[in-house]
Amino acid sequence: VQLQASGGGLVQPGGSLRLSCTASGFTLDYYTVAWFRQAPGKEREGVSCISSDADKTYYADDVKGRFTISRDNVKKIVYLEMNKMKPEDTAAYYCAAGIGGVPAVMAGRINYWGRGTLVTVSS
Numbered sequence: 001v002q003l004q005a006s007g008g009g010l011v012q013p014g015g016s017l018r019l020s021c022t023a024s025g026f027t028l029d030y031y032t033v034a035w036f037r038q039a040p041g042k043e044r045e046g047v048s049c050i051s052s053d054a055d056k057t058y059y060a061d062d063v064k065g066r067f068t069i070s071r072d073n074v075k076k077i078v079y080l081e082m083n084k085m086k087p088e089d090t091a092a093y094y095c096a097a098g099i100g101g102v103p104a105v106m107a108g109r110i111n112y113w114g115r116g117t118l119v120t121v122s123s
Contacts, residue, residue, distance in 0.1 A: 001025035003114030021078040021095030032105045033078040037091035092116035
């Protein structure tokens, strides 16, 4: 059973990146999926979340209007599209899956954590 985040890299301020979260060993479609991030020296924070049927989403205040979460349950991928990126978005980004709804997953009720992908926003 494995969850994997990918798509990180170096981007200039104002630029864009798209992260992907894929799963092996279990069916991602049934799970609410969230993105968390952890910057050096800071606590992990929730960034965004999407319910299993994609009818509910959540965004942290500092990414609203810039980040978009989506999922393709045919391809079994959850995406995080990040636009207008800022240096403060620099962090390791992790995807996580939980069987509960968006509030439960954002509260930390996680069944599976993925390995992170590093995002660096710098000129």
